[in-house]
Amino acid sequence: MEQVMADELDALLLDLVEWVAEKPRAYADVMDAWRTSCPRLTVWETARDEDFVTRVWDGHGAMVEATPKGLRHLAKSGRATLHSGGGGDRIDPVTPRPA
Numbered sequence: 001m002e003q004v005m006a007d008e009l010d011a012l013l014l015d016l017v018e019w020v021a022e023k024p025r026a027y028a029d030v031m032d033a034w035r036t037s038c039p040r041l042t043v044w045e046t047a048r049d050e051d052f053v054t055r056v057w058d059g060h061g062a063m064v065e066a067t068p069k070g071l072r073h074l075a076k077s078g079r080a081t082l083h084s085g086g087g088g089d090r091i092d093p094v095t096p097r098p099a
Helices: 002-022 027-034 043-049 068-076
Strands: 053-057 062-066
Touching: 002 027, 002 043, 002 053, 002 062, 002 068, 027 043, 027 062, 043 053, 062 068
Parallel strands: none
Antiparallel strands: 053 062
16 A cells, blocks of 8 residues: 555656656645645645755746656656756745855
């Protein structure tokens, strides 16, 4: 059963990364579509913990885009890699990046 859940979670992670790799998405839109309160299905949280997606500031608000690691995960899965990025300043209070 655990392997089935892991496979389902990975498929959903790939869906999320692929969706934001197409173009950066508004953080609010991502939360509407991907946030869940189910402790067994933590797509958004896992994508963030694995550094597959990140929040950026584009001058108008928080956006979500795929990270290079997320794009590599897509490529390893056999999904087309798309270039994500809006070139914004990173705003990641959970895992601050060194300057």
